[in-house]
Amino acid sequence: DTGVSQNPRHKITKRGQNVTFRCDPISEHNRLYWYRQTLGQGPEFLTYFQNEAQLEKSRLLSDRFSAERPKGSFSTLEIQRTEQGDSAMYLCASSPMDGQFFGPGTRLTVL
């Protein structure tokens, strides 16, 4: 399967804990995006990379959130000191030139 992959698929954590998600994009895509989606809403943009450079961050991305793409391949999204409001589906997408191709998402539940 050469699509976008995300791990883990599900994460349950207690409030205050740190969590890290991983995204492996389609190999020839140099752009990688993170979105967050809650029930009944469309995806909301968090941040995106072109190769290893983080080019844009949403104001939704508070200082508890950090994303990296160290070698321009896979990316990680870390949430520190999780809060119940962080519970959502975290989606990763990669892009060649036209359109973004999404992974299956990581569903985070903060208890």
Next chain:
Amino acid sequence: QKEVEQDPGPLSVPEGAIVSLNCTYSNSAFQYFMWYRQYSRKGPELLMYTYSSGNKEDGRFTAQVDKSSKYISLFIRDSQPSDSATYVCAMTNHNAGKSTFGDGTTLTVKP
């Protein structure tokens, strides 16, 4: 007011019906328009990608963009039960940037 507004649905139609899904937007800088299909608890799947005004057809699906009215549509001909899903519109001002999404319309096609 959101930048992208999508008819909320839900929409229920009999098999074989023509379905029309619609979005309006306020940002005149948007140039690229996408439609995604999303099944429950899955990531969005890119269906159609169009640039500028006009129609684009792919099998039973037709995407229509009217930039003068800031209005886009997705038409599904001869709808099938397998088309039952949430359809989400998205748009961006350049093909490398973040996408702004509607909140989705849930479609059910009844056999």
